[in-house]
Amino acid sequence: MTDIRETLRAQPLRIGISTRALFNLEEKHAVFQSQGVEAYSALQLEREDTLIGKGPGFEVVERLLRLNEPEKPYVEVFLLSRNSPDLSLRAFNSIDHYKLGIKAGSFTSGRSLGPFISAWELDLFLSNEITDVQAAIEAGAAAAKLGTAPEARQEDPSDEVRIAFDGDAVVFSAESDELFKNRGLQAFLAHERENAKTPMSGGPFGKFLRKLSILRKIFLNDQGVSRVRIAIVTARNAPAHARVVHTLRDWGTPADEAHFVGVRSKGPILKALGAHIFFDDQIKHVLGAAGVVPAGHVPGPHDPDEPIIPAGL
CATH class of the missing domain: 3.40.50.1000 (HAD superfamily/HAD-like)
Structure with a gap:
């Protein structure tokens, strides 16, 4: 067992997730689509200290990160976003509130996330943006396009x-x-x-x-x-x-x-x-x-x- 633990710690399961896959940003995304990037940025800055709700990829990421022990992690998660660095503050404020073990990521101000899939050595990439999903696949990672989170999910107290x-x-x-x-x-x-x-x-x-x-x-x-x-x-x-x-x-x-x-x-x-x-x-x-x-x-x-x-x- 020690051998496989050390093997995985040496090359952890690495997951990249977009801000809209991790959090519920559908309302803000609608503003971006209808009013453009300036209105979207203004809204995000206005709500910089407001907690973001959980998105479709939140629960699986949270549960995987709970598996980590105090030593080197088995699972690493990185936040990859087309948002600007300014808007990273709200995302990491929310990550801190939820006590998720996510510390690193990339914010590209609208540029494709594709080139960063290999740079972060991702095994899996989750996003709501199909072009970034396709780019991740081309880079050799497993990738999927998520929709919105189910409206009604029963509380699950298990640690599975x-x-x-x-x-x-x-x-x-x-x-x-x-x-x-x-x-x-x-x-x-x-x-x-x-x-x-x-x-x-x-x-x-x-x-x-x-x-x-x-x-x-x-x-x-x-x-x-x-x-x-x-x-x-x-x-x-x-x-x-x-x-x-x-x-x-x-x-x-x-x-x-x-x-x-x-x-x-x-x-x-x-x-x-x-x-x-x-x-x-x-x-x-x-x-x-x-x-x-x-x-x-x-x-x-x-x-x-x-x-x-x-x-x-």
């Missing part, structure tokens, strides 16, 4: 952090998606049966999952339960489900939960799971989940409106 992922084109490569798209459902099912024990290649969140799994292992207790809980929520069902299990086993990244939902909505499953964040490459699943869990859209290689890998009949 529960992160849920779609499978294909998120954790795994889009290879099976493409096979279904080009050759149809029966060819896809036959291929997955034949290759059930052949591990899939990693997708945009593959590396992030591997690093998150180290964190999960560090907090695994004697009963096999971790404070870091990983779930796969996928439209695959039997027989295509088997390849998911064998791939995770081969990677050494076991999931605490797997939900093979077929054609059913993922929202009710995610609500029952109590996920603190969910990542999917299909907008319909992101929108379906967003009312109950902070949900991030992972830009994929296909039309977001196309059905990808429906359940086998």
Whole structure:
């Protein structure tokens, strides 16, 4: 256990998050869109000492940072913002109020955050700005576009952090998606049966999952339960489900939960799971989940409106 602790401390799980993903700045963003940068800046300066509400990425960041011990951290979070340095004061005042362990970041006065993804050595980037998400992906980080926080979330007194992922084109490569798209459902099912024990290649969140799994292992207790809980929520069902299990086993990244939902909505499953964040490459699943869990859209290689890998009949 000492070895993996030191390994992760040497290269912590590094997350970058935009101010609008961490905090609820939708009202101020509307001012920016309708009245321009000067009106937006004036409003922010006027409210410099006013606490900012929590945004869609706040809870998962807060829970991950709680895992850190007094020594070198397992998780580092950086604030990346297109705001000006002047406006950083309000953000860090709010961070201090909430006692989040965020001390560093970049404020670019409107410039793209893309060049700073590699500079901060990020494993994951969360933003509401799609161009910055795309830039992060091009820089090799896992990245997702968050919407707004769910209006009603039940208080969760547990010390767990529960992160849920779609499978294909998120954790795994889009290879099976493409096979279904080009050759149809029966060819896809036959291929997955034949290759059930052949591990899939990693997708945009593959590396992030591997690093998150180290964190999960560090907090695994004697009963096999971790404070870091990983779930796969996928439209695959039997027989295509088997390849998911064998791939995770081969990677050494076991999931605490797997939900093979077929054609059913993922929202009710995610609500029952109590996920603190969910990542999917299909907008319909992101929108379906967003009312109950902070949900991030992972830009994929296909039309977001196309059905990808429906359940086998």
